[in-house]
Amino acid sequence: MKYIRDLKENELVVSFSSVRSKQVKSKRNGEPYLELVLADRTGQIEAKIWDDVDVWREQVQEGDFIKYKGRVQVYHGSRQLIVERVRKVGPGDQAEGFAESEVIPASEYDIDEMWDKLHQLILSHCRRPCVLQLLRSVLEHNRDKVRSFPAGTEIHHNYWGGFLEHVLSVLESALFFALKYPALDIDVLVAGAVLHDIGKLEELGNPKHPAYTARGILIGHVVLGRDLLRDEARLIPDFPPDLLMLLEHVILSHQGQLEWGSPKEPRTPEALVLHYIDDLDAKMNRVFRLLRDDQNDSEFTAFDRFLGRTVFKGSAPAQSPAPEPVAPPDSGWPL
CATH class of the missing domain: 2.40.50.140 (Nucleic acid-binding proteins)
Incomplete structure (x- = not known):
């Protein structure tokens, strides 16, 4: 084809x-x-x-x-x-x-490799046993969805495996900033990276044809994600209430601005870092797909309404004029 x-x-x-x-x-x-x-x-x-x-x-x-x-x-x-x-x-x-x-x-990356790497990073960086138990439980209960769902319907990572690709990328960036700023709570960063968009598994429907569900439209992934976190934490004996509050805040504030649909603005260092990482990863995914798919002869891409701009494509090698296309055979036609 x-x-x-x-x-x-x-x-x-x-x-x-x-x-x-x-x-x-x-x-x-x-x-x-x-x-x-x-x-x-x-x-x-x-x-x-x-x-x-x-x-x-x-x-x-x-x-x-x-x-x-x-x-x-x-x-x-x-x-x-x-x-x-x-x-x-x-x-x-x-x-x-x-x-x-x-x-x-579909994602260009191998689903199994991303899934394995996500678990390895969680296992090697989580310090509190309750956080490790929480993340293992969430991923196990939502295994098929995490491995297949997109991260959205249009703006970024809107393809099979896009959710997993986005979460892994955010986690890798969060770990970088944990080294840069050692005062950050690495458990909150790791859990926030993994869980910030977890409500999208309820907000969106069939991953082969992603569309918003009724719950997604009426409630939204931010609140749905907070609810999922609460349900999972409730299954872990003596899960620290203060830690749960910090994780809830990360989810509720990760979109950063009230006008972007965020119920709360980030008010902890970890929430602020995760908001910017999440936003950057979404925008860079959009930029690179725009550069990949653009076909015009200009130095700049076509205007992208989500980015609100064109993007400079840099110097490209000159190409010979394409030959006149040849009509394909009508095999299988008429309908």
């Missing part, structure tokens, strides 16, 4: 993807068109269906695996796909190269 990361301007492509989102929008003349976000394990791309919207809007749903035919365009510096034909994947498509694992965006 042709991966989204490899799509080039003017290329006519037949391939497979998953549908991350679907919206019906209006053209300038008032007629409807369909805007999709298609994804595979290498990334995602915005796609548009201009014609026969009433037909396609019923046949294609969010979360579907599809086969599509379309041409790649560059609009305002970003690639988009103009879809000509689309249908849901059928049993015979495996012979044509379809595999579910290929159309689900």
Whole structure:
């Protein structure tokens, strides 16, 4: 199959993807068109269906695996796909190269290796037995979710294994700052790094097609995470109340600012460090994916609405003009 990361301007492509989102929008003349976000394990791309919207809007749903035919365009510096034909994947498509694992965006890192490293770092740096017991219990009770869930639906680490990748990265950074500032409570740092986003395991649904649950929309991952922490700590005899309060504060304040949805601003050294680490890791994940996926010829990427800026791409080697794309065979078509 042709991966989204490899799509080039003017290329006519037949391939497979998953549908991350679907919206019906209006053209300038008032007629409807369909805007999709298609994804595979290498990334995602915005796609548009201009014609026969009433037909396609019923046949294609969010979360579907599809086969599509379309041409790649560059609009305002970003690639988009103009879809000509689309249908849901059928049993015979495996012979044509379809595999579910290929159309689900996933971390570039090995899940087992990240999982093992997370446990090793926890074991080697936790000092209080009750904290080690707490973290082991949380990870064991949520093993499958921790290993598969994204860390979000769109802004950062929004792919299979993204939650684990983000948590491990935050933990590694927290340990760096624990050496830089030895007065920090390393147990609070380690536990905070592992647990700060744990409520996302309830805030989000199916990791193959991440979307917000009702509890996620009505309560949110910050409070859901605090509740999960309390439930787990309650199972540990004589868990120190003051330590639990500090861990609760880390979770409740990790987004840093009230306008970002944080119920509390950080008021302990550990909470402040974890807020900045969390924010930095999210932003750097966004920056590097933006640099990786940008296809325009400018020195700067297209404007990113989440970062609120363009990003300088640096000097890139000159490339020869791409040959005119050759239309792929119509194998498997018409629908």
